[in-house]
């Protein structure tokens with residue numbers, strides 16, 4: 555039985571039998587891992603390392619590929635303690651965890667996602683995301699879409715191929731989730747249709763969202779003061795891309811998002 559060691563962030567921890575825990579975590583090098591922590595509920599040997607959001611160093615093993623990992627040791631690196639003391643920050647961090655639980659598979663290479671999640675939780679923990687929860691969620695979700703090869707095509711209209719940045723100020727630009735891109739309002743037809751409510755933005759709004767998404771999150775938080783309502787609508791566009799293209803996200807909205815006001 556091979557003994558593995560990796561850094562992880564706990565996504566979800568559930569009681570199992572009377573005293574054990576089943577912990578699902580995002581690891582730096584082993585994808586999403588599910589492990590059983592025997593006597594994890596009462597035992598002090600894990601400290602707070604198995605609490606949701608905790609980053610820790612794990613030693614773990616398993617007998618065969620189809621079994622849960624068996625957690626031997628967990629040493630806490632960062633508890634991200636402050637996240638649990640503010641409902642909005644808790645809701646945001648929980649939405650990120652929910653999203654990762656739905657999309658990351660076991661044994662997928664996740665080093666970039668691990669860094670992204672760890673950086674984002676640090677910012678949330680520091681209070682740097684307060685009142686910009688939707689911006690942070692959209693930024694995070696966009697990075698996930700890039701990671702999955704599903705990032706929207708921003709530069710040209712899907713229909714007429716002209717640059718969207720040249721669109722007249724008063725002409726709406728419409729998000730098309732099926733083709734993962736945008737069309738001019740006047741180019742929208744049966745081919746470039748959207749399910750449900752049409753997601754349309756003025757070019758100026760779209761440009762400011764585009765710039766925000768292409769900055770590192772720390773810079774975006776300092777520079778951008780976008781309108782909350784625009785981020786709210788953009789969040790719908792991204793979640794609809796997810797629902798359309800990512801198995802597991804369809805018909806299952808992220809519950810924690812509803813807590814963000």
Ligand SMILES: [Zn+2]
Pocket residue numbers: 711712713714715716737738741
């Ligand atoms: Zn067009």
